[in-house]
Amino acid sequence: MMAAVGAVAAVVIAAPVAVAAPGDGSSAGPRTGEPSAAAELARPNFKMPFLCGQTWVGSNWDGHSPGHSIDWNHYAADGSTDDFGRRVFSSAGGKVIASYYSTDTGYGNTVVIGHGNGWQTRYAHLKSRGVSRGDTVKQGQRIGRVGASSAKYELSPHLHYEQIHDGSVVVSVIQGVRWSDFMKRSQTSRNCG
Template sequence: MNHRSRRALALASLAAGVLAAGAAQAAPDFQMPFACNNVWVANTWDGHSPANSVDMNRPAGGGATAGATVVASAAGTVQTSMYSTTTGYGHYVVIDHGGGWKTLHAHLQSRAVAAGDKVKQGQKIGLVGNSSAKYDLAPHLHYEQIYNGAV
């Protein structure tokens, strides 16, 4: 299954769950939080917190994960850009895309945006890292698509 097929399947599944919950707001046209033509592996597991969040890293031979550029999945306004010592997120960015939709990007090595900044889809927002003060992590991007508070 190629990148576009996986993305379409994931978005269709998410949209079905949202519609089943009675929501009428369509999701933004999310892209992967990396530049096109990059290969990334996305994983989650039972017990991942929060449920339905995804960790992304490069496959073996796919280039360095640490320091890779993270981009906005869709246009929006940066709601949060900070370092947390209590959540396990380390450096993280939350973007409000409107209509109840947000994305969260965590464990960043560094952040390239500040709260209140307007961002375009594909704009650099930070670099992949392992900045959690709570957990000893290999470099990866922890990513969440959030609709009305639910991941």
């Protein structure tokens, strides 16, 4: 539908990305999205942010902002999307760093969870948030519902998902699958508690 196309275009400009200087010789950080080897060892065993057994289609499309973020959609048997209101679960255990409605970015209702060692996950455009700042969450705990919220853009429902290390969005690793740029694929949640 046309709304989806508009959503894609809008998200591109929703959140400017800091660009590392080219040719800085670094093999880690925001330019490539690959965390350092030490950070990689400390990365939690992130699961999909959805109910155990559900299959979703993710895309970390070229031009998505911030880079390496994944947009998730769920499809009904007839091929239409039926994302709205579906439950969102924490990818790993941790502590809620932020739960807010963003008025200065396109994120809308947003939850950020800290997992230690500089690792965070972000969940955006939520219909509703089920946790508050300071809450402790377990892997697989419900933290909100999929929506289309944004202060700036008219979106079609989807979950915007980021894995963050030391403040930079990095290439996600979910249930052992490395989401190198740029992929569109289905994955089934094993966030089974």
